[in-house]
Amino acid sequence: MRKKWSSLVLCLLLIAAIAAGCSGNGNNNGNGAAANGNSEGSTATSSTETGTPVQLKYWTDDRHDQEYIKELINKFNETNEDNIQVELTVMSENYTQSVDIAFSSNQAPDVLxxxxxxxxxxxxxxxxxxxxxxxxxxLKAKFGNLLIDDVNRFEGKVYSLANTGLTLRLVYNKDLFAKAGIENPPVSLQEMVDAAKQITEVGKAEGIYGFALNFKNPKQAFDRSIREILSLSGYQGLGFDLKTGQFDFAPYSQVVEYFKQMYNDGSILPGAEALDIDPLRAQFAAGKIGMYLSFSTEPGVYQDQFPTEINWGGALAPTLDGQIKGTSEIVSAGTWLGISAQSANKEAAWKFMQYMYGDEVLKTYHEKGFGIAIVPSIVEQAKDPEIGGMEGFLVGEHDSLWPASPNVTPEGSTYADAFFKYILEGGDVKAITDDLNTRYNAALSKAVEKGEVTVTPNPAFDPAKPQGE
Structure with missing residues (x-):
């Protein structure tokens, strides 16, 4: 952990240079006034005196750590001296939409x-x-080096603090691999296609298939799989070419061809088109799926949410040709909790956040395997997680942060929907790719003209050192 920290710090500090492209101009619509805590302080004091607790609502879409978070909240509710009670709500896949609805109806949670x-x-x-x-x-000393513009700091204002980052790996059932006569996890996409076919052939009679993803939401499925395959293969994983500053989905389409081959082979779990991530995990835990790609949250899932007896592990994602030409992207680093602008109890919400960002909580969060710690003082304290399967997800020599790609909305279908339709129905993949490039770059040009994103081509970009470390 200590050896890897120096490069992680540098990665986090440099990410600001390109991360600005992920958002608009950061206009917070008057949030500064919303942060005034005077009235909230009065509320907390009054509730302590009268015995009426301050009620806070915390919403999350994380399910892999929910048992630990429940324990933390129960402890906070029982021990805090400010008569604050926190209610936890764990959302499903429609988290962002639920947040939008809550804010539009003035029923937003206090902490998100x-x-x-x-x-x-x-x-x-x-x-x-x-x-x-x-x-x-x-707190500034503890988190200061991790305050990144357009990640957790916008127009000079801080909205969240870092906790962990997520690695992405191939998750595979070692027992099914052995049953199919496969000694090692695949290192190339062709090997993955072949392994999925072999596992299906020996297991189909028992309802076992070689591969699956949560294709109910194609973007979520591809962003936990193709994204990582591409970054290890030397390409930015969301279709953006950092060297030219333009979108180019040609490398993406190459990976899609292998996914389509698995679909044509019948190697993908039937019904995956309507499969959400938790039902997928339940099937994997039951020994019905040979492999899939996902985040370092999975070990916690199989310890608490879907306990399993199968022999499974995590390995680096396969690459296009079996050669590692880039690095495995560490994602979701820089943020964790934030306070609602609509909260009537912001000071109470901050006291809960302060508790959650305490050393013991963050250290234990890492050690239980819910995320990979990136806060320097926590990295120094924390032991490697003692949780089954986590050893395959720990940060290693092939892991690093990548510059962010611009977030634009094209006219027509998204890359995920277009490519998933191709997997199911076929078509002219080159025409699909060219159309995506045209529409995404048109949307990019409009966003740049409006000042919503900033793009700086980097012809010298090195995928083996994506942050220049």
Whole structure:
């Protein structure tokens, strides 16, 4: 952990240079005024005197750590001296939509789980309150090097603090691999296709298939699989070419061809088109899936949410040709919790956040395998997680942070929907790719003209050192 930390710090500090492209201009629609804590302080004091507790709602879409979070909240509710009671709600896949609805109807939670994929949007919509006024010198020293523009800091205001990052791996059933006569996890996509076919051939009679993904949401499925395959193969994993500053889905389409081959072979679990991630995990835990790709949250899932007796592990994702030409991307680093701009009890919400960001909580979060610690003081304290399967997800020499790609909305179908339709129905993949390039680059040009994103081509970009470390 200590050896890897120096490169992680540098990665996090440099990510700001390109991460600005992930959001708009960061307009927080007056959130600064929303962060005034005077009235909230009065509420907390009054509740202590009268015996009426301050009720806080915390929403999250994390399910892999929910048992631990429940324990933490129960402890906080029982021990805090400010008469604060926190209610936990664990959402399903429609988390962002649920948050939108809650804010539009003035029923928003007080504390929200934030991730790199939603923080910029929440700030732009005015959902979040800055936390700068609460940051003590000690907290600034602890988290200061991890405050990144357009990740957790927007227009000079801080909205969240870092906790962990997520690695992405191939998750595979060692027993099924052995049953199919496969000695090692695949290192190339052709090997993955062949392994999926072999596992299906020996297991189909028992309802066992070689591969699956949560294709109910194609973007989520591809972003936990193709994204990682591409980054290890030397390409930015969301279709953006960092060298040219343009979208180019040609490498993406190469990976899609292998996924289509598994579909044509009948190697993908039937009904995967309607499969959500938790039902997929339940099938994997039951020994019905040979392999899939996902985050370092999986060990916690199979310890608490879907306990399993199968012999499974995590390995680096396969690459296009079996050669590692890039690095495995560490994702969702930089954010964790945030306070709602609509909360009537912001100071109480901050006290809960302060408790959650305590050393013991963060250290244990890492050691239980719920995420890979990136806070320097926690990295120094924490032991490697003692949880089955976690050894395959720990940060190693092939892991690093990548610059963020611009987040644009094209006219027509998204790359995930277009490519998933091709997997199911076929078609002209080159025409699909060219059309995606045209529409995404048109959307990029419009976003740049409006000042919503900033793009700087980097002809010298090295995928083996994506942050230049």
């Amino acid at each position: 789980r934030l991730k790199s994929a939603n923080t910029a949007g929440f700030v732009k919509k005015g959902y979040l309150a800055p936390i700068d006024e609460y940051l003590t010198d000690d």
